[in-house]
């Protein structure tokens with residue numbers, strides 16, 4: 001219920017519209033109930049007229065056929081009101097007669113009132129539906145944006161462990177249920193006044209009968225509650241399967257080449273079908289529960305109506321109540337059944353959306369651990385050095401490296417080599433503050449990177465990641481991602497520097513070629529050179545190159561290498577590579593020991609004499625320019 005309340009609170013920013021909505025619903029309730037009172041007066045006056053016509057002498061028949069006989073005005077006629085009508089109806093009738101007179105003029109006036117009520121009701125109905133639609137859709141859209149924006153602030157660790165399908169369902173599925181939250185909340189605002197107005201009419205007409213009619217309500221509550229709880233639990237299970245479906249679908253299509261190459265198309269299809277029908281099972285269970293709820297309430301409410309019919313008929317026969325007040329009471333009861341049914345179905349809706357609301361707020365309640373400090377400062381351009389001080393990294397499965405010390409001076413080109421999985425890329429993630437060291441710290445010109453804003457920290461860096469990622473858009477836009485606002489000329493210049501321009505212009509669509517899902521329409525080497533072009537365009541003082549040229553042939557690598565070396569002038573770069581040829585020319589090379597942590601740091605020539613690992617690698621690779629560290633280790 002806490003989440004329900006929070007979901008309702010999401011509506012608060014729209015309080016102006018909510019107030020308008022409530023005003024409209026109150027008016028609507030009044031206007032909807034008014035014709036009942038007017039109808040009561042009409043029927044009553046018709047009966048009096050009929051009685052007068054029956055009692056009138058034959059010679060008065062002409063007058064009676066020309067117009068309805070006069071309604072009670074004299075003392076003897078007013079006395080006829082006493083046994084038939086309750087005080088409120090009597091008062092209303094006297095008023096109506098004094099305003100509109102009697103006979104057909106009264107009928108016309110009452111019919112006009114009913115017509116006017118219906119027109120106003122139509123307008124209010126439209127307004128209420130429009131406002132309800134607007135408020136609920138706005139709530140959903142706002143919630144979707146809020147959830148996605150919040151998810152974007154969460155730690156990388158969250159995305160490492162969380163199923164993407166779960167996130168997709170949270171962002172799109174769960175928030176769409178919040179739309180139902182709004183609808184339900186608005187229903188709850190609309191139905192009670194409507195119900196209260198109708199109850200007021202019914203109580204005024206015949207309070208004893210009303211109490212008998214209301215007997216059914218407590219009888220409905222227990223079975224209704226039990227079924228609603230079942231609905232709630234079932235909805236949770238359905239969401240679980242929805243996540244699996246979303247995950248399976250995304251994975252299957254994302255890895256389609258692998259799925260086909262491993263002849264797994266049928267198996268994946270079967271798995272998908274299994275999940276879908278599992279979901280259908282939950283959906284059917286929901287349908288069955290709701291299908292039971294409806295007739296159950298109808299039968300119980302029907303029982304009360306039967307009781308009302310028996311007792312009410314007795315009252316009319318004994319002359320305690322007028323027939324028309326009984327008829328109007330029955331109409332009021334019938335009209336009341338509609339919003340009451342609506343209210344009950346709204347309660348079932350709540351049971352269905354609470355799990356989604358819970359999941360939405362659970363995500364919004366997750367706070368990232370890696371956050372910007374209040375009062376974080378802007379990182380100033382690098383003047384002296386980047387220092388890793390006794391840094392220990394642990395992703396939660398034991399330390400990757402411990403007490404790592406490394407200083408990179410401004411303008412230096414530092415190469416990093418080491419066996420796969422020793423933590424080379426992780427160094428870059430730490431520098432970008434994607435993850436936080438378990439111990440130690442990283443300082444840039446003496447300022448701990450935890451004290452600077454994310455934006456200024458990352459603005460100083462251009463990354464070419466090991467797993468190149470391209471957006472499903474044009475080549476031009478993919479490169480422009482490095483610096484939004486860059487001109488076409490700057491993009492072309494970056495592409496030329498990354499030795500990809502000639503290939504781009506050879507495509508029929510040139511720079512407008514769409515790269516496909518994750519860059520699937522390009523070769524691995526082309527993707528990598530686009531990533532390099534993106535980093536070149538970024539024009540940042542610190543370059544982070546993680547296997548930036550690994551997928552290129554040696555000719556292209558040499559070209560890109562030359563461009564990167566040119567780019568590196570006046571900048572600080574960290575170059576991770578498995579090919580020793582890529583990093584041989586670096587100012588200093590950091591060698592990671594096979595067992596983790598830094599073994600030695602030095603120039604190529606120094607390392608040959610002081611780092612057994614490096615010497616071993618180099619000796620074994622001698623004469624094999626393109627051989628990699630892992631090749632050497634495997635020898």
Ligand SMILES: Nc1ncnc2c1ncn2[C@@H]1O[C@H](COP(=O)(O)OP(=O)(O)OP(=O)(O)O)[C@@H](O)[C@H]1O
Nearest residue numbers: 160395400418419420421422423424425426427466
């Ligand atoms: N997000 C993560 N969660 C848990 N463990 C991780 C995560 N990222 C990396 N690791 C682990 O940390 C270790 C270092 O990974 P990292 O990617 O830094 O290695 P690397 O030296 O760049 O390897 P490679 O040469 O293969 O790119 C690996 O053992 C890896 O399994």
Ligand SMILES: [Mg+2]
Nearest residue numbers: 424425426466
């Ligand atoms: Mg790596």
